[in-house]
Amino acid sequence: MSIRLGPNRYGKAETRLVRVVKDGPVHHVKDLNVSTSLSGDMEAVHLTGDNAAVLPTDTQKNTAYALAKKHGVGQIEEFALLLARHFVDTQPTVHHARVEIDEYAWTRRGPHSFVRDGGEVRTCVVHCDRDGRSTVVSGLKDLVLMNTTGSEFHGYIVDEYTTLPPTTDRVLATAVAARWRHAGDTPAYGKSYEQVRQCLLDAFADTHSLSLQQTLYAMGERALNTCPEICEIRLAMPNRHHFAVDLSPFGLDNDNEVFHAADRPYGLIEGSVLRDDAPGAGFAWEQETSS
Numbered sequence: 001m002s003i004r005l006g007p008n009r010y011g012k013a014e015t016r017l018v019r020v021v022k023d024g025p026v027h028h029v030k031d032l033n034v035s036t037s038l039s040g041d042m043e044a045v046h047l048t049g050d051n052a053a054v055l056p057t058d059t060q061k062n063t064a065y066a067l068a069k070k071h072g073v074g075q076i077e078e079f080a081l082l083l084a085r086h087f088v089d090t091q092p093t094v095h096h097a098r099v100e101i102d103e104y105a106w107t108r109r110g111p112h113s114f115v116r117d118g119g120e121v122r123t124c125v126v127h128c129d130r131d132g133r134s135t136v137v138s139g140l141k142d143l144v145l146m147n148t149t150g151s152e153f154h155g156y157i158v159d160e161y162t163t164l165p166p167t168t169d170r171v172l173a174t175a176v177a178a179r180w181r182h183a184g185d186t187p188a189y190g191k192s193y194e195q196v197r198q199c200l201l202d203a204f205a206d207t208h209s210l211s212l213q214q215t216l217y218a219m220g221e222r223a224l225n226t227c228p229e230i231c232e233i234r235l236a237m238p239n240r241h242h243f244a245v246d247l248s249p250f251g252l253d254n255d256n257e258v259f260h261a262a263d264r265p266y267g268l269i270e271g272s273v274l275r276d277d278a279p280g281a282g283f284a285w286e287q288e289t290s291s
């Protein structure tokens with residue numbers, strides 16, 4: 001009986017690449033999930049561990065970042081072809097390249113502020129007791145927002161384990177989960193929802209952020225100032241870190257144009273903003289927010 005190697009391929013899956021193009025203060029974004037997969041003269045690496053024909057998956061990832069910087073990202077089909085052709089044209093051992101790209105769509109909310117299309121969920125929880133009391137908590141989750149500038153983070157505690165460099169310009173991205181409590185009877189929940197949502201979006205876009213905590217408070221404050229029918233809002237906002245890719249090994253600079261969008265771990269910033277005279281919600285609200 002003889003055994004042989006069958007079809008095979010290898011590559012870097014799901015490189016999360018964000019490309020920002022700056023037209024003065026107006027920024028444009030392309031947000032991609034890029035997977036590359038190469039095949040060719042790969043018998044030796046499988047049979048003997050001889051890596052001489054292998055272009056590392058790490059290099060494939062770097063290539064995606066470097067070509068995004070050099071050529072920009074137009075249509076994903078064009079960028080995928082550019083990348084795939086690069087691998088087969090430059091590496092004799094690579095006979096076939098497969099490049100798969102998913103693109104996440106963003107809608108502009110300001111010169112450098114964006115909201116991701118789709119995925120947003122409107123929520124509510126209500127409680128009623130037999131004494132005729134009720135509590136209504138409205139909300140939303142998975143509202144994904146990004147500012148490509150206008151965010152700083154510095155001045156924090158530095159101890160013997162701190163390595164985070166201070167920054168005066170970073171991407172601020174989050175997926176907002178918000179729950180707000182109605183003070184009494186709200187006549188039009190639909191209109192109220194739209195107003196609170198608008199406040200959250202506007203305050204995120206307008207706030208020059210020194211921390212996500214500051215942005216969180218500004219969003220809650222805007223909602224409470226604009227919408228008298230609500231008395232408290234609780235926000236949970238993951239800090240979806242975007243790391244500027246070091247392109248200097250390839251002779252390229254990166255003025256916050258090419259980012260690695262990391263998925264975990266992430267900072268998780270949570271807080272409540274409320275009116276001084278907000279009535280206690282007791283059991284109903286505590287139960288809803290304890291999980």
Ligand SMILES: O=c1[nH]c(=O)c2[nH]c(=O)[nH]c2[nH]1
Nearest residue numbers: 153164210211212213239267
């Ligand atoms: O806005 C931020 N708040 C933090 O508390 C924090 N911590 C951190 O590492 N990065 C950030 N960013």
